[in-house]
Structures are given as C-alpha cells and as structure tokens.
Amino acid sequence: MSTTWLSVPSGTRRRRNAISTFMLALTVLATLIAVTPLLFILGWLLIQGVRYLNLDFFLNDPAPIGEAGGGVRNGIIGTLIMSGIALLIAVPVGVLTGIFLAEYRGNPLATVVRFATDVLAGIPSIVVGIFVYTIIVLPRWFQGAAFSGFAGGVALAVIIIPILVRTTEEILRLVPGSIREAAAALGVPKWDYTLTVVVPSAFSGIATGIMLGLARAAGETAPLLLTALGNNFYNTKLDQPMAALSLQIFTYAIAPFEEGRRLAFAAAFVLIMLVLLVNIVTRYVFRVRSINL
C-alpha cells in the first residue's frame, strides 16, 4: 500500500497493536483469576453435593447423631422463614432510606444517614448477632422467648438493610433527571412523582438489590448462632429456636464423622440452588419492566 494521509508508520502501528494485545491478555487473565474460585466452588459442590441428594433429603429432618440418612427439611423451612422476616423488615426500611438518600441528596440529614449506613455495612455479622442477642434474646423481648426464629430474622434484617439502602440509592441515581423535571413541571409534588414516576422506572434495579439482600440473608451463619440457635427438629414457630441451612452446613461440616461431611455438602448445594432459583425467578418476573430502563 502506498503512503497516503491514512498510513501510520508501521513501527507505531506494531507497537500499538502489541500494547492492545497485551492489555487484552491482562484483562482476560484478571477475569480468569476472579472467576476460578467461583467455578471451582460451584463445580466441587455439584460433584460432592449432587451425589448424596435424593428426595428424602428434602423431606426428612436430621437423623440422630451418627445415624445414616436424614435430611434438611427443617433447615430449608427455617431459612425461608427467617429470610422472609428479614425482607419484611428490611425492604421497607432499606428501600425508603435509599429513596431518601437519592432524592433528597442535599438534605443535611442525608449525609448523616449515608455515613451511618456505611458504618452499619462494615460491622462484622457476628457483632450484629451479639447486638440482637442483647436486645431481643437476653431480655426475652419477643413473647418471652430466648433464642427464636424471630430474633434470627431481625439479625438478618440488620445485615441486609445497608445493602438495600445502597443499591436503591445507586439505581435511583441512574434515573435521568429529565424524568423528574417532566413531572415537576406538571406541578406534581415531589413525594408524589418520586413514588409514582421515579421509583417505578427503577423497579427492576431495586428488585435486583432485594435479591442480593435475600441471597446474603440466606447465607449468613454467624448472626444466627446467637439468635436462632438452630434446631434439630422441624419448627415453624417464631418463638422457638429455628434451624437454618447455613447453620446446618456449619454443624455438619465440623462434625467428626463422614456422614456429616456428606450432609454438609448436600446442604450447601441446596442453599446455593435456592438462592439461584429465587434470582432467576425474580429476573424473569421483572424482565418485562426492565426493558424500559
């Protein structure tokens, strides 16, 4: 090719291409490093967990120590109940706080609340467990119960509130200002268009945040040790100690017998599948709405 105004000296071009290839290789490498543990964990759980899975595992409660068989029915139910309580408490609090932080950014109170949320997000979960232990379990605040499913749910709520606040705030910031102007110019009061125009246009994002919170709640172990305690039997009463999948994984994994390891793997697999299932279902439900975002 002859020299035209378009031609770049071949040395320059070769150097540019080399740098480009090198940077691409670096990013691919970084991605691989990041996803390797994830794939490894998922694969290992699949291999180890699926092997022991059968219908009985879902329908039975744990067998007495050392005996073969037994399942995690009570743990699945407990996890669902306590995560549900956590969402019931945390979604209104967290989402409304996130709305406040995003839509009333200039408010002096917003700065304080945002800082407090960051601090809360950084508190180790075992400390949250101790906190709830102190205010609910010890004084037997909930219907005279000490350790209870309710206390477990509250502890999980405290843990996921900052997640919901942060994701809600960030999603709402992505909503273009022209939408707010359009509504404001029509004379719609701010609280009104925030709830009827701004928040609905971010529904799918907020739902994703709630799912993140739910996944986190379902996987937490430490705060439940001091609040729900765990239970070897089937229980749906909120004022009784309650089992959870995460607690069962913990107990079985440190149990000094082979059967325990088997149960721990299977329970871990079930927990991950549960979270995945909820995620996929929500994504599917909100897919229709998210097209507009």
Added chain:
Amino acid sequence: MTTHAPAADDAESAVVIDHLSCFYGAFRAVKEVSLRIPARQVTAIIGPSGTGKSTFLRSLNRMHEVARGARVTGTVQIKGVDIYDPAINVTDVRQRTGMIFQQPNPLRTMSIFENVAIGLRLERRLGRTEIADRVEACLRSAALWDEVKDKLRLSALALSGGQQQRLCIARTIATQPEVLLMDEPCSALDPIATLKIEELMDELKRDYTIVIVTHNMQQASRAADQTAMFMMDDDRAGHLVEYGPTQEIFTNPRDPRTESYITGKIG
C-alpha cells in the same frame, strides 16, 4: 433602549415581568429584565448561547429553583398573580404553567394515556370518563389523536420524537395552563415534525399564551407575534436588548446587535 412592548397594555398582558434578575448562587445569569407578554400570542425569545434565555424562561414557572442556589429578584406576575409571593405554592404555579423541553421527555414507565392523565390526577374531582374525555380532547388539541387512538395503552416510548413532543404538549395542556413555556421544542426534531409543532402553536395560541425560546430565526419569524432579543455584556449576565412585534424586529431592528444576530453575523 425601550424594554416595553409598545402595543401591549395591562389588560391583555398575560405575563408581566418587572426588573427580574436570576442568580445561580453568586452568579447573575439574567439581569434586570422587564417585559410584558401579551395574552394569546406567541412570543419568541432569541439570542446567542449562554445569554440566559432558558434561565429566564424557567423563572416564569419557577422550574429554575430545581438548581441549588437558584434565586431571583424582581417580580413575575401571571394573570395578575405574583408567582414569587411566599403565600403561593410552587406546585400550583407549575401546574398552571406548562413547560415543553428541548428533549421530548415522556414519562417512560407510563402509557400514552397515563402520560396525559397524570396532570389531571391532581384534580380529584374528575371521574374516570371525564378523565378519558379530557385526555382525548388534549390529544386532539395536540394534533396527535389520530396517530395514537389505537395504542393509548402502549408505552410512550413507542412514539417517534415528534410524536413524543406533541404528547408532551398534550400532557401540558391537560391542566389548562395560563401560559405554555417552550424551550427550543423543535431542536431535536426534523423539519417536518418542526412544521407540525409550529402549526400546532398557531392553533394553540387561540387559547393559550405561548413563550418559545428558539435558535431558529426562520421559526421565530414564522411563528412569533412578538420577539425578544437577549444578549450579554462582559459581566456575562444576559439581558433584554430589544422587544417588539416580530416583523419590526426582523425588518427594522433598532439595536445594531439585534441586526447582526438575526443576519447571522454574531452568535
């Protein structure tokens, strides 16, 4: 320098602006504008970029207050009511003054119908059929009804840019505003859609007072009855240079800066 429309007397002035200055924090964007905008006419605001045309327009329905630190001095009266009176509610001001933006901004989570109905919702007296009737009437006034009557339940995003802008106009006139404020409503549209909006303005001015900011000199000369020319000095504060009937401004401008601007020598 005359800053008053010679023709317009008090009785037919829809908006009376007196010594209005607009500030963003310490920065004065608009300085000492006095102007009478006649009712049921189209008044164009022209002038180079950054001379405070949008700021001025937005101060007529207090939308500029959205920006932090924004404030005004002077007065704005719409139909005899001082809109900056502390006793006046800002949402009421905005409800009774319509605003059309440069980018069509339909509410995208809402259907075409809901987009027009949202302003009506604020008047709780209206029943379902009344709302439906008003929506139809507004869409007809905005010359959009025939194009959307079969897809009222579809998302407003399913419309073309020009249709979206007419939807915004329909949405705005649903609350029967005293004035329609338009900030470069056609700059995102093609010539055909632009012409449609201009025809529409001609229709609407039978019922409404229209103030339009435009960079398009032909548009101003075609569509406007009155024209106001904004300019800025070294202090970067925009101010009114000349105001009068459009024909006079375009054929016989009194101010040399107006002449150079409309003939394309500056701006």
